[in-house]
Amino acid sequence: MLCRLEYDLQFFAKEGPGGEKTEEATSKKLEDARKEGQVCKSMELTNAIALLAAFLTIRIFGLMMGQNFVNIFRFIYQGIPDSITYWAGDIPVKQVDRLMITVMLRMIIMLLPVFLVGFLVSVVVNILQVKWKVTTKPLQPKFSKLNPVNGMKRLFSKEKLVELLKSILKVGLISYIVYSYMRDRLGMLLLMPDYDILAAVGLVVKTVLDVAIRVALIYLLIGIGDYIYQRHKFREDMKMTKQEVKDEYKDAEGDPQIKGKIRQKMAEASRRRMMQSVPEADVVITNPTHYAVALKYDTEISDAPFVTAKGQDFLAQKIKELAAEGGVEIVENKPLARMLYHNVDVGAAIPPELYQAVAEVLAFVYHLREDRNSA
Helix, strand or coil: CCCCCCCCHHHHCCCCCCCCCCECCCHHHHHHHHHCCCCCCCHHHHHHHHHHHHHHHHHHCHHHHHHHHHHHHHHHHHHCHHHHCCCCCCCCHHHHHHHHHHHHHHHHHHHHHHHHHHHHHHHHHHHHHHCCCCCCHHHCCCHHHHCHHHHHHHHCCHHHHHHHHHHHHHHHHHHHHHHHHHHHCHHHHHCHHHCCHHHHHHHHHHHHHHHHHHHHHHHHHHHHHHHHHHHHHHHHHCCECHHHHHHHHHHHHCCHHHHHHHHHHHHHHHHHHHHHCHHHCCEEEEECCCEEEEEECCCCCCCCCEEEEEEECHHHHHHHHHHHHCCCEEEECHHHHHHHHHHCCCCCECCHHHHHHHHHHHHHHHHHHHHHHHC
16 A cells, blocks of 8 residues: 655745745845844954953052042041031931042942943944944834744754754853853962951952953953854845846846836837938938948038938838938948947947048039039
8 A cells, every 4th residue: 555645845945935045145135134233243252352351450450440449448437427416317328429439439430441442342242243334224113023933943943053052051151151261270370368458359359350351351262163154144134035136137127028118118209200311311322122321411410421310121121212202312332231230339430441432422423413403
């Protein structure tokens, strides 16, 4: 007994109209995606560089910041005796509030360089990644994000799996760095009770900063890897199907069939204007069955004779018919007709090398007219 299974190959194709997305994104799609806020950016890289810059700032200006920190404590303890006389009764709330506000302001001023460096570095790194172009589209609410089905899909998507792996990698590496560094300096830290207060504080600060800088460097390596992955992911997400590329080309350039019809209409209008000028020509030079070229010589328009109409085969016959109806002389000259047809455009003057041949034809035509008029 045979069992036949039916399946649809489109089930394995990527989503999108027109089949699998195999074509690189066009500049228009990238520009549209940018307007929507879809750009290639790694927040891991931005945070890592900003964190490293902040820790390095603390390391460089740590001595000055530590001195300011000591001065703040001195200010606090100097302010306490002024309030002690009141403590026998009610707590001097106003004076304590004033003291705390002053301390907070001094702390903010002391830490302001660190915050500014972190902020400026974050802005610069973001600009280097995505260039400068502000858009408010990502801030606009999208009800599709409230769809629970889509939410479940995003929860178990490949992106979430990558984020989980990154988090596990970060926690693992950071834990190892902290453990290995603290293990090597455990003996020194155990001797801290024998140090004076300033030496103990200095040791703690130095240890914390050394660990923090090492953690930031590891975080930076993770950020670089994440940036490479985000570039690859963005390029894959922006890929288009062949049908999407064709549709975009039609939207940008216009439907080829419509453009062809427009060109056809323009050619017909140009041909009608050309045929209307045939009766005004001085002569039509023909290669009896294939070519016909109408010439006119008007010194007020051009210094040399110019072509008013030309045609081949059926169009050449129409030119000869119109010339006969308008009383225009028709002269047979096979080489000259062929040269004029292939080398001179409608409305253009004849080249100097044909002056002699055309002058002989025109002289012959003018002589015929004189004989006809005298008869």
